[in-house]
Structure formats: structure tokens, C-alpha cells
Amino acid sequence: MKLHLSGFSEQNMFTGYGAGYVMVNQTRYERNLIILPDRIIENWEAATFEQLTAEHFELLLPLQPEMVLFGTGATLRFPHPSLTKTLIASKVGVEVMDTQAVCRTYNILTAEGRRVAAALLI
Numbered sequence: 657m658k659l660h661l662s663g664f665s666e667q668n669m670f671t672g673y674g675a676g677y678v679m680v681n682q683t684r685y686e687r688n689l690i691i692l693p694d695r696i697i698e699n700w701e702a703a704t705f706e707q708l709t710a711e712h713f714e715l716l717l718p719l720q721p722e723m724v725l726f727g728t729g730a731t732l733r734f735p736h737p738s739l740t741k742t743l744i745a746s747k748v749g750v751e752v753m754d755t756q757a758v759c760r761t762y763n764i765l766t767a768e769g770r771r772v773a774a775a776l777l778i
Contacts, residue, residue, distance in 0.1 A: 721773035727755030
């Protein structure tokens with residue numbers, strides 16, 4: 657599916673997604689990554705849902721998001737609370753959804769001027 661922007665933006669926005677990929681600013685990504693309005697971190701080292709550790713989420717703290725949208729791929733799966741407890745203790749909101757829902761939600765929140773991070777398992 658393609659997402660259309662209503663105007664030009666200097667921020668990173670999802671412009672499409674599909675099975676096994678997302679597009680940010682018309683660039684296709686087929687690996688796990690982290691997207692922020694002003695930065696893209698390619699190859700987020702979280703290999704699979706089962707291999708997630710607390711450290712994968714803790715590396716988001718220095719990025720200073722007010723909210724993390726965690727995209728779990730095509731299927732919604734909730735990580736164990738111990739994995740995200742450091743973010744929550746630091747008053748960073750954590751929302752879990754399938755990756756396509758993260759793309760849509762991220763665009764809305766970013767357009768509102770929120771400092772949101774999308775951490776995606778592709």
C-alpha cells in the first residue's frame with residue numbers, strides 16, 4: 657500500500673508498506689529498522705521477535721523519544737514487560753502494534769509534531 661503525503665516535509669515519513677518491506681521518503685527498506693522524524697537507524701539488531709532483549713529497547717533511550725511504536729511484523733505480538741520496563745520507567749510511552757499500523761500511526765503523530773520512534777520488525 658502507498659501512503660500519500662499532503663505536503664512536503666523535512667521529516668521522515670512512511671510512504672508505503674507491504675509484505676516484507678516499508679518505504680520511508682520513497683526509499684524501500686527490507687530489514688528491521690528504527691525511524692525517527694529526523695533520523696533513520698538501519699539494521700536494528702533485533703533479529704526476530706523471539707530474540708528480542710531489553711537491550712534492543714534500551715538503545716532507544718538516547719534518542720529521546722516521547723513514545724516508541726513497536727511494530728511486530730505482520731502479526732501483533734506483545735513483548736514480555738521486562739523488555740520494555742526501562743523505557744516505561746523513563747516515562748517513554750510504548751505502543752505495540754503490527755508494522756502496518758505503526759506506519760500509519762507514526763505518520764499521524766509525526767505530523768502533529770510529536771517526537772516518536774518507530775522500531776520495526778520487518
